[in-house]
Amino acid sequence: xxxxxxxxxxxxxxxxxxxxxxxxxxxxxxxxxxxxxxxxxxxxxxxxxxxxxxxxxxxxxxxxxxxxxxxxxxxxxxxxxxxxxxxxxxxxxxxxxxxxxxxxxxxxxxxxxxxxxxxxxxxxxxxxxxxxxxxxxxxxxxxxxxxxxxxxxxxxxxxxxxxxx
Amino acid sequence: xxxxxxxxxxxxxxxxxxxxxxxxxxxxxxxxxxxxxxxxxxxxxxxxxxxxxxxxxxxxxxxxxxxxxxxxxxxxxxxxxxxxxxxxxxxxxxxxxxxxxxxxxxxxxxxxxxxxxxxxxxxxxxxxxxxxxxxxxxxxxxxxxxxxxxxxxxxxxxxxxxxxxxxxxxxxxxxxxxxxxxxxxxxxxxxxxxxxxxxxxxxxxxxxxxxxxxxxxxxxxxxxxxxxxxxxxxxxxxxxxxxxxxxxxx
Numbered sequence: 001x002x003x004x005x006x007x008x009x010x011x012x013x014x015x016x017x018x019x020x021x022x023x024x025x026x027x028x029x030x031x032x033x034x035x036x037x038x039x040x041x042x043x044x045x046x047x048x049x050x051x052x053x054x055x056x057x058x059x060x061x062x063x064x065x066x067x068x069x070x071x072x073x074x075x076x077x078x079x080x081x082x083x084x085x086x087x088x089x090x091x092x093x094x095x096x097x098x099x100x101x102x103x104x105x106x107x108x109x110x111x112x113x114x115x116x117x118x119x120x121x122x123x124x125x126x127x128x129x130x131x132x133x134x135x136x137x138x139x140x141x142x143x144x145x146x147x148x149x150x151x152x153x154x155x156x157x158x159x160x161x162x163x164x165x
Numbered sequence: 166x167x168x169x170x171x172x173x174x175x176x177x178x179x180x181x182x183x184x185x186x187x188x189x190x191x192x193x194x195x196x197x198x199x200x201x202x203x204x205x206x207x208x209x210x211x212x213x214x215x216x217x218x219x220x221x222x223x224x225x226x227x228x229x230x231x232x233x234x235x236x237x238x239x240x241x242x243x244x245x246x247x248x249x250x251x252x253x254x255x256x257x258x259x260x261x262x263x264x265x266x267x268x269x270x271x272x273x274x275x276x277x278x279x280x281x282x283x284x285x286x287x288x289x290x291x292x293x294x295x296x297x298x299x300x301x302x303x304x305x306x307x308x309x310x311x312x313x314x315x316x317x318x319x320x321x322x323x324x325x326x327x328x329x330x331x332x333x334x335x336x337x338x339x340x341x342x343x344x345x346x347x348x349x350x351x352x353x354x355x356x357x358x359x360x361x362x363x364x365x366x367x368x369x370x371x372x373x374x375x376x377x378x379x380x381x382x383x384x385x386x387x388x389x390x391x392x393x394x395x396x397x398x399x400x401x402x403x404x405x406x407x408x409x410x411x412x413x414x415x
Contacts, residue, residue, distance in 0.1 A: 005249045005389050006390070006394055006395065010315055011315070013245075013246065016243075016244045016247055017244060019322070020326065022323075023244075023322075023323045024326055028330070030327075030330040031334065035333075035334075044342075045287075045289055045343055045344055048343075067343060103282070104281060104282030105279060105280075106282075114286075114345050129283070131282050131283050131286060132280060133281065133345050134212070134280060134347060135347055135348070136348050136350050136354045138212070138355050138359050139209060139210045139211075140207035140208070140209070140356065140358055140359060141207065141208065141210045
């Protein structure tokens with residue numbers, strides 16, 4: 001760049017290098033603390049069904065997020081359409097979930113979900129916030145298959161004729 | 166008088182030319198990529214057409230992290246060997262980076278609502294991204310609050326290095342913790358026809374962003390030149406009464 005900028009002293013370069021070292025130490029320390037899991041292990045976004053089972057009584061009444069896969073064949077929609085029940089699994093344990101509200105369009109058997117709510121004494125997880133979690137795998141529709149998002153919203157079975165993982 | 170203050174310099178500087186070429190190339194690649202992404206590539210089997218936002222969301226998110234990395238390097242460079250060039254690049258990359266971070270969050274929300282079912286949730290990826298947006302937004306605010314150019318450069322360089330601690334955490338968040346957000350794309354994430362638009366929008370976004378940073382850095386240098394220029398010699402004010410006139414009136 002050619003524009004002449006009037007000379008102005010930045011002070012001693014030695015001093016500013018110490019600033020660089022200090023800032024790097026602070027940033028590196030913060031990063032190392034998080035990366036080593038000293039902070040990270042306390043940051044739990046959701047519990048799996050196994051952790052939920054282990055927690056037992058502690059899970060009752062507290063606001064918790066539960067994450068896992070929807071068990072195929074376990075989805076039962078309320079005739080009014082306002083709520084549904086399904087099971088969430090991590091392949092070791094399974095928790096029954098009762099969710100109020102309309103599920104997102106992507107909700108179907110076998111997909112990942114995160115539900116927010118609380119465990120009830122009857123052992124059913126009562127949720128008022130259902131979120132669908134999808135992987136980073138994207139596929140075009142197979143030949144002859146149509147993607148009708150409006151239609152998918154009405155059902156919880158996904159695409160017709162597709163095998164559930 | 167510094168050259169910079171002269172009205173309309175006849176030829177554009179080298180940096181400005183480079184910036185314009187980079188941004189122009191970026192716009193062309195982005196335009197072709199977006200066209201392919203919207204009208205040619207197939208939808209996702211489950212998501213439908215919403216998947217197309219990926220073609221801008223992924224490049225924007227990666228550029229955000231890249232731009233803050235440029236800011237980090239410029240901040241280190243400045244403190245190691247203070248010069249207005251490093252400060253100009255720092256100012257440019259901070260501003261472009263904050264804008265990109267904001268765009269990443271907005272695009273992510275638009276994608277999340279129809280797929281996840283919510284606009285936002287405090288999952289590790291989203292939380293660390295929000296922290297990144299607000300930390301660098303804070304550094305940018307700091308630059309606006311400090312009037313002395315030397316202090317502004319020093320302080321914002323230190324603040325940038327500290328704020329950068331969060332950037333690799335954003336990158337690794339989806340691997341370290343279970344999250345609602347999907348993991349990074351891998352080689353097999355997008356089969357052929359779904360991948361083509363990204364092959365254009367990704368380099369397109371990087372070029373456009375580099376162009377913006379170069380142009381904005383140039384602008385920062387010009388502002389420094391005017392800021393640091395010695396004040397022009399006081400000219401006689403024709404309206405104010407001269408001392409002689411005041412004397413004579415008595």
